[in-house]
Amino acid sequence: MSETVNPRYPSTEHLRLRARSRLPRFAFEYLDGGCFSEVNLKRNTDELRSIELKPRYLREHAGSSLQTELFGHVYDAPFGIAPIGLQGLVWPRSCEILARSAFKQNIPFILSTVTTASIETIAEITEGRSWFQLYHPTKEDLRNKLLDRAEDAGLSVLVLLADTPSFAYRPKEIRNGLSIPPRMSMRNIGQMLLHPAWLFSQLENGIPSFATMRPYLPKRVNLKHLGDFMDKNFSGRLTPDKIKSIRDRWKGKLIVKGIVTEEDAETALDIGVDGFIVSNHGGRQLDAGQSTIRALPKLARNFGSKTTVMMDSGIRSGPDIACALASGADFTFLGRSFMYGVSALGRDGGDHTASMLKRQLQQVMEQLSCERVEDLPQHLIQN
Numbered sequence: 242m243s244e245t246v247n248p249r250y251p252s253t254e255h256l257r258l259r260a261r262s263r264l265p266r267f268a269f270e271y272l273d274g275g276c277f278s279e280v281n282l283k284r285n286t287d288e289l290r291s292i293e294l295k296p297r298y299l300r301e302h303a304g305s306s307l308q309t310e311l312f313g314h315v316y317d318a319p320f321g322i323a324p325i326g327l328q329g330l331v332w333p334r335s336c337e338i339l340a341r342s343a344f345k346q347n348i349p350f351i352l353s354t355v356t357t358a359s360i361e362t363i364a365e366i367t368e369g370r371s372w373f374q375l376y377h378p379t380k381e382d383l384r385n386k387l388l389d390r391a392e393d394a395g396l397s398v399l400v401l402l403a404d405t406p407s408f409a410y411r412p413k414e415i416r417n418g419l420s421i422p423p424r425m426s427m428r429n430i431g432q433m434l435l436h437p438a439w440l441f442s443q444l445e446n447g448i449p450s451f452a453t454m455r456p457y458l459p460k461r462v463n464l465k466h467l468g469d470f471m472d473k474n475f476s477g478r479l480t481p482d483k484i485k486s487i488r489d490r491w492k493g494k495l496i497v498k499g500i501v502t503e504e505d506a507e508t509a510l511d512i513g514v515d516g517f518i519v520s521n522h523g524g525r526q527l528d529a530g531q532s533t534i535r536a537l538p539k540l541a542r543n544f545g546s547k548t549t550v551m552m553d554s555g556i557r558s559g560p561d562i563a564c565a566l567a568s569g570a571d572f573t574f575l576g577r578s579f580m581y582g583v584s585a586l587g588r589d590g591g592d593h594t595a596s597m598l599k600r601q602l603q604q605v606m607e608q609l610s611c612e613r614v615e616d617l618p619q620h621l622i623q624n
């Protein structure tokens with residue numbers, strides 16, 4: 242397999258730097274930042290990179306394959322695109338661009354409830370293959386409407402978010418006035434004017450809005466009303482009863498995202514979920530929290546034979562993906578890396594990022610003499 246990669250951006254760090262120069266500061270910091278002092282954000286990648294892998298040079302090797310079966314579909318790589326809210330604010334149409342790339346590259350795409358393209362649009366782009374991440378509505382009626390729409394659109398994997406019981410404390414967003422409604426300060430307006438490619442693209446594509454929520458918003462809604470509406474109608478706190486009630490109703494696969502403890506994994510599995518994503522929201526919620534690569538091995542050991550254990554947070558490269566899989570994950574997701582890619586390269590950013598990651602992971606597996614993704618744990622050096 243040979244993946245073509247724009248040689249000017251061979252790593253996520255190159256894409257990140259390009260994204261930083263193209264986006265107004267408030268948009269870049271919304272994407273890039275974490276909560277409080279960003280300890281958890283940094284820990285995720287740092288600790289992932291302390292993992293060591295051993296090669297097996299002196300043996301027959303028929304070539305490495307990245308193909309991975311997950312929930313009845315064979316994907317071309319063991320990674321997918323994590324759900325990101327308000328994507329259109331970071332780069333216009335980035336949600337649609339990434340969904341299109343995911344479909345073309347045969348990797349999963351998870352649509353956030355609070356992003357800027359609707360369930361129906363993304364289902365059409367991905368021919369029903371995208372997954373849907375539900376922010377839990379406070380009222381059952383709204384929850385059921387969203388679940389019915391996801392089912393009618395043909396989506397078969399639903400992701401429930403567990404790790405946002407409270408509104409995050411992110412100093413950069415607070416300083417930038419990035420709230421609902423966003424504060425149009427002179428500083429933010431100045432930043433927009435300094436980034437004409439971003440500004441023109443936004444003007445061309447129209448003001449981003451919560452597309453999936455549009456049918457339920459009051460007519461002639463202004464930004465202030467939008468904030469009130471979201472506050473009143475959503476609660477991030479997931480409880481066993483809420484999961485149970487969705488389990489009874491949702492016929493497709495049900496995943497919980499944000500599991501980092503055995504206790505929560507046990508609770509979710511008892512209710513009958515089909516898998517979980519070990520995630521700390523990319524270091525955006527609990528600064529003193531453990532990195533996901535530290536939380537993963539125990540969870541994989543105790544639950545991996547009973548369910549599908551996936552991981553995100555901190556993954557930026559093919560080697561990072563290999564280390565997560567070697568440590569027990571069945572599959573991985575990346576949030577920021579793909580968004581840096583689109584912010585850096587626009588329409589080509591999704592394909593570029595997916596191809597780059599595939600090529601990097603392929604190299605690592607060939608180097609290790611590892612033929613199949615599921616054999617990566619044999620290459621983990623246990624310290």
Ligand SMILES: Cc1cc2nc3c(=O)[nH]c(=O)nc-3n(C[C@H](O)[C@H](O)[C@H](O)COP(=O)(O)O)c2cc1C
Nearest residue numbers: 272323324325326353522523553554555575576577
């Ligand atoms: C800007 C931003 C917005 C996010 N919005 C959501 C969201 O709407 N729903 C969700 O489940 N996770 C959301 N996440 C978390 C991601 O799905 C994912 O867990 C995280 O980005 C993984 O870490 P990484 O960015 O280091 O890859 C968001 C993350 C970022 C960076």
